[in-house]
Amino acid sequence: MTAQTDIRHDWTRDEVAALIDLPFPELMFRAQEAHRRHFDPTKVQISTLLSIKTGGCPEDCAYCPQSALHEKSVKAERLMALEAVMKEARAAKAAGAGRFCMGAAWRSPKDHDLDAVCEMVEGVKSLGLETCVTLGMLDSGQSQRLKDAGLDYYNHNLDTSEEFYGSVITTRTYQQRLDTLSNVRDAGINVCCGGIVGMGEDVSDRAGLIATLANLPKHPESVPINLLVRVEGTPLGEAEAVDPITFVRIIAAARITMPASHVRLAAGRENMSDEAHALCFLAGANSIFCGEKLLTTPNPAEHRDRQLLSALGMSPMVQTEEQMSSLRPAVPSDESLKLETATA
Ligand code: SF4
Numbered sequence: 001m002t003a004q005t006d007i008r009h010d011w012t013r014d015e016v017a018a019l020i021d022l023p024f025p026e027l028m029f030r031a032q033e034a035h036r037r038h039f040d041p042t043k044v045q046i047s048t049l050l051s052i053k054t055g056g057c058p059e060d061c062a063y064c065p066q067s068a069l070h071e072k073s074v075k076a077e078r079l080m081a082l083e084a085v086m087k088e089a090r091a092a093k094a095a096g097a098g099r100f101c102m103g104a105a106w107r108s109p110k111d112h113d114l115d116a117v118c119e120m121v122e123g124v125k126s127l128g129l130e131t132c133v134t135l136g137m138l139d140s141g142q143s144q145r146l147k148d149a150g151l152d153y154y155n156h157n158l159d160t161s162e163e164f165y166g167s168v169i170t171t172r173t174y175q176q177r178l179d180t181l182s183n184v185r186d187a188g189i190n191v192c193c194g195g196i197v198g199m200g201e202d203v204s205d206r207a208g209l210i211a212t213l214a215n216l217p218k219h220p221e222s223v224p225i226n227l228l229v230r231v232e233g234t235p236l237g238e239a240e241a242v243d244p245i246t247f248v249r250i251i252a253a254a255r256i257t258m259p260a261s262h263v264r265l266a267a268g269r270e271n272m273s274d275e276a277h278a279l280c281f282l283a284g285a286n287s288i289f290c291g292e293k294l295l296t297t298p299n300p301a302e303h304r305d306r307q308l309l310s311a312l313g314m315s316p317m318v319q320t321e322e323q324m325s326s327l328r329p330a331v332p333s334d335e336s337l338k339l340e341t342a343t344a
Contacts (some may be wrong), residue, residue, distance in 0.1 A: 072233025255284025
């Protein structure tokens with residue numbers, strides 16, 4: 001199979017379930033084959049995620065502490081000011097990020113909110129960073145406005161299979177999510193779309209999610225695969241933990257079915273061992289979020305990521321001179337590490 005002939009859009013759920021269930025060495029071999037047809041397996045794309053509007057969300061996503069409808073939720077804040085966002089973006093660039101993602105806890109953006117986000121997109125792009133935003137549902141006009149502002153990526157996850165979706169979210173439908181993805185794609189913006197493992201779904205739901213993503217008219221350019229962060233006070237705060245091998249299998253299935261996409265190891269890395277990270281990279285993950293927070297949940301400190309990538313002989317995908325110097329292998333002094341992290 002060549003890189004030109006391995007892009008398919010006709011995956012069945014059973015086929016994906018059979019992939020997930022392959023003997024582990026066979027699964028990893030197939031994932032590596034797919035990965036190496038399209039990417040240098042030693043390179044990892046680095047993104048930074050900033051919550052530009054936290055909490056108070058009217059949606060009821062059962063995993064999310066930003067929903068205003070759960071027993072406990074994070075404090076609602078106003079949309080960040082442009083200059084505060086620019087400061088974070090400059091720090092992310094200095095810490096080696098190639099893409100700056102901005103998330104707002106909205107059902108969908110209002111006109112004046114979109115004006116402000118468009119200014120942020122223009123500002124962040126002027127720093128030479130790729131831009132990504134996640135703002136909830138978008139219609140075609142809103143998608144076009146973001147495209148005109150220069151937006152590179154829009155994130156909107158499907159979360160899980162269509163069948164299981166209603167157990168996790170009731171305030172918007174799966175079809176509304178698909179419609180937003182279609183509006184974004186039609187506007188010419190790259191799509192970032194993935195899901196979450198560990199919400200009580202079964203293997204058929206995991207296969208269904210991967211098959212739905214792989215059967216979109218065009219594969220999402222970025223496919224974030226999240227391991228549920230069980231946040232106290234959310235309906236999924238006490239969900240059963242997923243073992244790392246199960247999670248690695250889903251990463252591999254995403255890599256095999258969407259071989260040319262960046263498969264992102266997204267939320268849930270904080271409690272993942274170095275060994276589990278290494279298996280995820282071997283399974284074809286080639287993108288991570290850097291920074292100590294993912295919207296509102298914890299993420300590994302940057303020096304840990306630097307040490308891990310260095311130990312694995314891996315490096316960031318985008319490397320300007322400036323980024324290379326700031327991503328040098330971690331220095332041994334704890335004090336220096338604190339300083340580096342504090343400025344990132
Ligand atoms: S995941 Fe997004 S849409 Fe759902 S409750 Fe959280 S902020 Fe709102």
